[in-house]
Amino acid sequence: MTVEVAPEVRAAQRRIVSTINASGRLNADGLALWREVNCGEWKATAADISRDLDLLQVPHTIVTAFRFPLATAYSKAMREGEEVRILRKDLAHLVPWMPSMEQTVADIPEDAPHWDFTVFQPRADGMVIAKLALSAEWPAWSKKQARAARLVCAECDYDLREFKDEARMPFDVRLPERPKARRLVCGQCCNDGVDEMERLAALAGKPS
């Protein structure tokens, strides 16, 4: 069967294939393409990528996602970006345009990391689970980059991306003088957040 493909669709296919080859990040949840906010005219923005994917009828979403600050940057704040994400189950829609994708998806390792980076947040009334808005490439960052993103324990420098040692899960235990600044600490260094929960409960005037 020969399918007529409109020139604008062909053009979208060419752009998408080269964008994915250059900056696609694949893990257990699917494919992600990150763009820094205000990345400049020389690079396709998340909106450009989204338009092309619409033309190719590939379902996707755009989420806000942060990357570690660059070592050379004056600001130590995380870099804000937008990430175009295609769920693993929807990658089949990409295969007709990019046949190599089929094997790439089949080759995703069983223990590949997921998109979410979950942390525990002690509150006065209990423990809450929160997800950090990180770019899908966080598992691939070097330890130095993870440190810049404050994904290591603020007390002992343990790399909190491991999620293997149950005694060292990430807890968001903030300094009393900086209640708005996220501060991750491993479970071992904060008694699994229990002390912080009691401190907050006492502050709120509730019996702990």
Ligand SMILES: [Zn+2]
């Ligand atoms: Zn620690």
